[in-house]
Amino acid sequence: MAKTIKFNLILDNYPVRTIEGLQEHFSIEDMLKYFENGLLLRWLNVRGYDEQYTAVEAIDKSLDRKEIVTSLVKIFEVAEMMQTLKKLLVFLYTWMKKKN
DSSP states (O other), rough: OOOOOOOOOEEEEEEEEEEHHHHHHHHEEEEEEEEHHSHHHHHHHHHTOOOHHHHTTOOOOSSSSSHHHHHHHHHTTOOHHHHHHHHHHHHHHHHHHHHO
């Protein structure tokens, strides 16, 4: 039996090996590319992420790109991380304005 070869996804120029890495380096452009060319499903399969595989496989490929991205964000639970980042950026922006 042939051995399954694990490979990394490259997200935001960073090699990703785990779901946590995918969440940390989530890139809409890269994720759309991997979704459209099927590499995301192959990566999830060889890494054993069955739950995410099933959810990604269920995404209707005829949806517009915005809806696909929204689905991917939900599946990989990056919305909360993005909200936290947004709050941090707002804080830094207001802090910098006060400082100047």
